[in-house]
Amino acid sequence: GDSVTQTEGPVTLSEGTSLTVNCSYETKQYPTLFWYVQYPGEGPQLLFKVPKANEKGSSRGFEATYNKEATSFHLQKASVQESDSAVYYCALSDQRGSALGRLHFGAGTQLIVIP
Amino acid sequence: DTTVKQNPRYKLARVGKPVNLICSQTMNHDTMYWYQKKPNQAPKLLLFYYDKILNREADTFEKFQSSRPNNSFCSLYIGSAGLEYSAMYLCASSRGGTLYFGEGSRLIVV
Numbered sequence: 001g002d003s004v005t006q007t008e009g010p011v012t013l014s015e016g017t018s019l020t021v022n023c024s025y026e027t028k029q030y031p032t033l034f035w036y037v038q039y040p041g042e043g044p045q046l047l048f049k050v051p052k053a054n055e056k057g058s059s060r061g062f063e064a065t066y067n068k069e070a071t072s073f074h075l076q077k078a079s080v081q082e083s084d085s086a087v088y089y090c091a092l093s094d095q096r097g098s099a100l101g102r103l104h105f106g107a108g109t110q111l112i113v114i115p
Numbered sequence: 116d117t118t119v120k121q122n123p124r125y126k127l128a129r130v131g132k133p134v135n136l137i138c139s140q141t142m143n144h145d146t147m148y149w150y151q152k153k154p155n156q157a158p159k160l161l162l163f164y165y166d167k168i169l170n171r172e173a174d175t176f177e178k179f180q181s182s183r184p185n186n187s188f189c190s191l192y193i194g195s196a197g198l199e200y201s202a203m204y205l206c207a208s209s210r211g212g213t214l215y216f217g218e219g220s221r222l223i224v225v
Contacts, residue, residue: 004157032212043119043205043216044158089158093212098146098165100212105150105157 002027006090006106013080014114021075021088021109023064029094033057033066033073034103036089044089047075082115121206121217128200128224134193136220138206147189148214149181152203164189196224 006023013019025031032051036044048057053068062077073090090106093099122137138147148163162171164183171179178200180192193200201224207214 036214041218043207043218044214045216046213049212099163099170101146101148101207101209101214102160102163103158103214105159107155107157 002029002031002092002094002104004090004092004104004106006088007109009087009108009110010112011109012112012114015082016079019075019077019080019084019111021090021111023073023075023090023106025071025073025090025092025104027092027094027104031092031094032100033064034089034091034093035062035064035073035075036091036105038087038089038108040086044087047088080111080113082113085111085113087111119206119208119215119217121204121220123220124218126220126222128196128222130197130224131195134196134200134222134224136191136204136206136222138189138191138217139187140208140215141187142208142210142215143186144208144210144215145186146209147183148207148209149179149189149191150205150207151175152205152219153201158205161191196222198224200224 003026034049035047038044048059050057050066056065087108091103119140149161150158152158183189203219207216
């Protein structure tokens, strides 16, 4: 079946440093890939999604490229802020239409940014 | 308004007792989902409704029930709670593949 593996947290960084959260996936289908972010006390929310191989998604200074050959979708940010402290989930969907929200999530990576 | 509301936020239940969790959304989304999240594990899909059609995951088929009396509401029902049901339950609705999550219902079974 489908699976997603991502960097195990917590990841602790100082403000202004760069972030990479690794995400690798396995599927026999043609997935849409997602990054979700969950701030303390809130539910997860979409950061961005990329439906096509070799394309890049970005939002709020975060970006990730759908690398079909490497089956990876690593999340990067050049300079993190304290407000980026949250849990980040990589996810994939191998469905279309009304079932596109049927997601396989990674276990999440907690990011702690120290001012 | 992209709000999904869940009730209760916290639930303490005894082993063997039933549990009913409620989710509502006002975005007129046709699909609603329930995910289970345990510490250090990935959120796991339990079931989803597309309109009035319920789809349950094979490995949790007998453990959870659900109803959707109208487009806005969806419940998650556990007939007899066991310790293994202790988790955060996340409801979401979707449009165009984007999930909009509620804040979750934390269930503790003792």
